[in-house]
Amino acid sequence: MSLFKVFVLFLRLGALTFGGGIVMIGLLERELRGTEKLSSEETMEMIIFATALPGPIAANLAWLAGEKLAGKTGAFTAVLGTVIPPFLTILFLSKFFLLHMNDPLIAAFFLGAACAVAVIIGGVVFDMTKISFSGGWKDMVVFAVVSVLLLAFRMSPFIALGAGLSLRIALGEEKLR
């Protein structure tokens, strides 16, 4: 695939991906379906890689997919394409927002929107907790420990993450999944 095509493809994905990387993989699969450029095995491997490591998942996925499509320059191009639309959007909105953030009407808008954000995150928490609780008592223990470290002890999320991940690995894998 030519670099220009890679750039345009990821520019489009970057502009359409609301909410983050997992949404992007669906869009990417739809775009490349039938072109035999990515097998579903390769896609699965990319998802595992992009989610096992830190960083914005969309950027990680763009790097991995771009590399498969057009080598290292392709990877760089794909990341650039993915980041440019959100970058320009926020840059444009920042100017307006910083000028008007204390207008009562704008403040009221964001107060209302914050309630919607709370509802959306609440939904994600509900789903994620269900998934992690289906993983057995070890997952529940880790979930509880990390939650307490973060919410009750106000610990740095970096430390909580390290502790939770080490604990989960130390507890070992379930024999039956």
Add this chain to the structure above:
Amino acid sequence: MSSLPVLFITFVRIGLGAFGGGLATIPFIHYELVVSNPWLTEREFSDVVSLAQMTPGPVAVNAATFVGYRIAGLAGSLAATTGVVAAPLALLVLVAFFVSRASGKAKEWTERVQRSLRPVVAAMLLAAFWTVVRPLADDWRLWPFSAAVLGASRLPVVRKYPQVLLLGAGVAGMLLF
């Protein structure tokens, strides 16, 4: 004081802590921008998260662009966004290199880390939820309002386009608050 290196390093940390992507990144962004540095107030943080949910792209990238711009203009935006995207990619390239060298063992570990992260990420999401809800909880008007938003979130249009919920709640907020 030159703020560009500080911005860059802060967002490198956020990028490297952002396991799980998307909303699970919120505790890290909050810790770095509200708790460790006096860059955003609780209310501004909540506004940034709402803004990030309404626009395309990962929350971490959106926050980087906004906070970078606010602190040091366009150069700040570029420094922060580059930090949050490039640091995890450097790690990704490094790990991919070792995985390609080290046969099946390393791949097995990547998958194991990904599975082990699940309950940790669920707890991060719970903390993200609390971060968003805490500043809202004191205002009694927001409770019935959020209940109505929760009801509206079941609508088919909203399930397909979550941004509609944010914009709708924002406009309703402008009319009511």
